[in-house]
Amino acid sequence: MNERKEQPAPAERRPAVAAGIRLPPAQEAYDRYTLHATRCWACRDIDRSCLTGTELHRAWRELAENALDRLAGEAPPHRQ
Numbered sequence: 001m002n003e004r005k006e007q008p009a010p011a012e013r014r015p016a017v018a019a020g021i022r023l024p025p026a027q028e029a030y031d032r033y034t035l036h037a038t039r040c041w042a043c044r045d046i047d048r049s050c051l052t053g054t055e056l057h058r059a060w061r062e063l064a065e066n067a068l069d070r071l072a073g074e075a076p077p078h079r080q
Contacts, residue, residue, distance in 0.1 A: 026067045029060040 023031070033056040037043040042050035 024067065026060065026063040029056070029063045033057050033060045 022028070033053070036056050037053050040050050040053055042048040043053040
């Protein structure tokens with residue numbers, strides 16, 4: 001009666017976000033970068049590089065720096 005049953009592994013899911021809600025551009029870029037980097041063998045290997053991962057990282061950093069500049073009042077709002 002007290003037998004332990006193996007629990008199935010939880011399905012890998014992205015965090016739930018309310019329908020119709022978009023994250024700020026910097027957060028969306030970070031999401032794209034981390035989703036790629038955690039699944040790409042080249043990105044996970046310290047001795048290798050991946051062009052896609054590098055481009056995603058650069059795009060995220062640029063958007064994050066622009067957002068920080070806008071918060072500091074040093075740049076006009078970025079339009080998409």
